[in-house]
Amino acid sequence: METQSRCFPYEKSIVINALYDTIEALGLCLDSSNSVRGTLIVSDAQHTGSMRVALDAAGHTDRTQVHIFSHDAGKNIISAWGDVILDELFGTIQRAEQPE
Numbered sequence: 001m002e003t004q005s006r007c008f009p010y011e012k013s014i015v016i017n018a019l020y021d022t023i024e025a026l027g028l029c030l031d032s033s034n035s036v037r038g039t040l041i042v043s044d045a046q047h048t049g050s051m052r053v054a055l056d057a058a059g060h061t062d063r064t065q066v067h068i069f070s071h072d073a074g075k076n077i078i079s080a081w082g083d084v085i086l087d088e089l090f091g092t093i094q095r096a097e098q099p100e
Contacts, residue, residue, distance in 0.1 A: 004082035005067040010093060012038055012057040015064040018092040019053065026088055028081070038064075041071055042085075049077035053085070 008015050016038060023030050023042055031041040031050060038055030050071040057064050066089065068082045 002076070002078040002082075003067060003069050004078060004086060005065060006086045006090075007063055007065045008090070008093065009063050011061050012055055012064045014093065015066065015089070016055055018089055018096065019055070019066070022085060022089045022092045025092070026081075026084065028085075044077060044081065051077050051081065 016035060019040065020030070023040070027045050029043045029045060029047065031043050033040040038057075040053045041050055042053055043050040052069045052071045054067045054069070055064050056067065066086065068078060068085060070076070070078050
């Protein structure tokens with residue numbers, strides 16, 4: 001199973017809120033979410049495949065690991081969207097930190 005991940009130097013609540021904004025900005029579909037656990041199921045606009053995005057703070061309040069897994073066996077949606085989501089998520093957080 002293909003997986004992509006990146007660690008962000010922010011608390012989980014900041015990352016998950018930025019992730020919701022990122023999904024919307026990219027035109028992806030949020031199929032389901034569990035904010036308490038930090039898991040989301042996301043599909044592309046054509047619903048050709050879905051991925052599970054899992055946030056793991058591992059007891060840390062100052063960083064969050066984001067993992068993206070393929071949710072559909074045999075679908076290769078991660079190669080198309082994994083890096084895009086992680087890069088856009090970083091950009092979303094960076095823009096939110098900019099003073100207006």
